Amino acid sequence: MLTTIQTSGGNPNAGENCDEYPFASTSDSDKGGQVSKCVISKHNSRQGNIISQYITNTCGGQNCQFIVGFGNPASPGVKYCQAYNDRYNQCTPDGTIFKNGKPDVRPPPAKRDGNSTQVGGLYLMKSGMKVAFGANLDIGTQTKHATPKNATMLALVDDSDDDEGLVEWDFVDDEIVEKLE
Structure with missing residues (x-):
């Protein structure tokens, strides 16, 4: 389960909460370098609900390995940039990402030794x-990507303050066909 954290220098606005990435429930959580991202509380709950249901349904509730991806990161209203590869200087602090209690947007520069590649x-x-x-x-x-089992229930939760836990998710097969950037 995800842990909600408050940042000392970036407490969330009303209706928001902050969560760490990499998520506490992942193997990367002990590597350091986490950032806190403040988002609409409902979105944070949805992310946790999807991960929890994936672990329960796909992994039988046991530890398992998977990579978290973020779908449609450049959707309208979502600011997307690649912090390590920002040749157009699009990654600017927007007041929603914090590291060590201070606003942050970029991870430390990647070490380039001539043999390293962008991850x-x-x-x-x-x-x-x-x-x-x-x-x-x-x-x-x-x-696999998450799809609501009942679109009507998802719409009900989206249009009200109902609990995200009411939405059940299916995990549909998908496949990578192209690397865009």
Whole structure:
């Protein structure tokens, strides 16, 4: 389960809460370098609900390995940039990302030794969805994406203050067909 944290220098606005990334429930959580991202509380709850249901349904509630991707990161109203590869200077602090209690947008510069390559990127899926992954993946890699089992229930939760836990998710097969950036 995800842990909600308050940042000392960036407490969330009304209706928002902050959560760490990499998520506390992942193997990367002990590597350091986490940032806190403040988002609408309902969105944060949805992310936790999807991860929890994936672990329960796909992994039988046991520890398992998976890579979290963020679907359609450049959707309207979503600010998307690649902090390590920002040749157009699009990654500017927007007051919603914090590291060590201070506003932050960029991770420390990647060490370039001539042999290193950029990790992760934006991929096009067979379904048409664009997904940002923090790992290099091959064309043809099989993936899954969350789809609500009941679109009416999702709409009800989206239009009200009902609990995100009421929404159940299916995990549909998908496949990487192209690396976009």
